[in-house]
Amino acid sequence: MEIKDKKIEGAEKTGDILILGGNRFVGKLIAEELKSCHFNVTVFNRKGTGPKGCNIIKGDRNNSEDLANIPWENFIVIIDMCLYKPEQFKLTEIHISPHIPYIFISSGAAYKDPKIWPVDEDSELSGMKAFGDYGKEKAEVEILIQNSTHTEKYWILRPTYIVGKGNHNPRLGHYISKIQNGENIEIAGDGENIINLVFAEDIIGVIMMMLLSYPKETKIYNMCNSEFLTVNSLINIIADELGVDKVKKTYNSDKAIFPYVNYGIFSNEKIKKDYNGNFSTLEENLPEYIRWYNSKK
Numbered sequence: 001m002e003i004k005d006k007k008i009e010g011a012e013k014t015g016d017i018l019i020l021g022g023n024r025f026v027g028k029l030i031a032e033e034l035k036s037c038h039f040n041v042t043v044f045n046r047k048g049t050g051p052k053g054c055n056i057i058k059g060d061r062n063n064s065e066d067l068a069n070i071p072w073e074n075f076i077v078i079i080d081m082c083l084y085k086p087e088q089f090k091l092t093e094i095h096i097s098p099h100i101p102y103i104f105i106s107s108g109a110a111y112k113d114p115k116i117w118p119v120d121e122d123s124e125l126s127g128m129k130a131f132g133d134y135g136k137e138k139a140e141v142e143i144l145i146q147n148s149t150h151t152e153k154y155w156i157l158r159p160t161y162i163v164g165k166g167n168h169n170p171r172l173g174h175y176i177s178k179i180q181n182g183e184n185i186e187i188a189g190d191g192e193n194i195i196n197l198v199f200a201e202d203i204i205g206v207i208m209m210m211l212l213s214y215p216k217e218t219k220i221y222n223m224c225n226s227e228f229l230t231v232n233s234l235i236n237i238i239a240d241e242l243g244v245d246k247v248k249k250t251y252n253s254d255k256a257i258f259p260y261v262n263y264g265i266f267s268n269e270k271i272k273k274d275y276n277g278n279f280s281t282l283e284e285n286l287p288e289y290i291r292w293y294n295s296k297k
Helices: 025-036 064-068 086-093 129-147 171-180 200-213 231-242 269-275 282-295
Strands: 016-020 041-045 055-058 075-080 102-105 154-159 161-163 197-199 219-223
Touching: 016 025, 025 041, 025 200, 064 086, 086 129, 102 129, 129 154, 154 200, 161 171, 161 200, 171 231, 171 282, 197 200, 200 219, 200 269, 219 269, 231 282
Parallel strands: 016 041, 016 075, 041 055, 075 102, 102 154, 154 219, 161 197
Antiparallel strands: none
């Protein structure tokens, strides 16, 4: 994506962008994309690692002293990739300027279990039961962000299941490996639960467009593509791409990588309207993903 003059429109200065996290998968890919557009990028994480060319600060966000070592005043945007608990936000928020855009990567799991589909951005939050504390705490963090005087300019993104190259926990790779090796696939329930995917590349594209437009108001978006898959259909699409006719499956398993819950009937109309976004389908990205996954073995 080409960025004119390498400057975020509307920002008073071209300064650093801070990524809390930034050492793996989506956070790492965002850092790399920003660096390729000649932005100064600082990453903060416990491992003290990040893409080449980034400024790296090693620290634990659960430690107030480590957070105090970050030069918060230098940044024009903060992207929070690794915020899971309300206590973490309370330690962080005191350092955030109300005038600085704060992008929080939340989750579709933050929604309350819906009675009516599709789920849009105005649906109630409380955390889907199937995701336990993860969904509940993401919802609690969102509420804190929306009520904080430090994050008056927040952008909240709620992705569904994130897939794509670089994933340290490759859900698609799990199925590819099982199918290629003729191994049994564990499936929750009957495999007819509906799921939805979003490729990491699409999330990065949206974030870059948001940064370019530098919206003055708060934004909340679902992040998902427009296709509704069952787990069975997902596996069958992968098998077809691999040229495999028969797949071994065990149903009603408690070892499945997707829980038996409908987690895919989400509306993405808002993000498509605001940014003319087109989200990749599984079949569009699958051939390239398979090549990448097999090359990493």
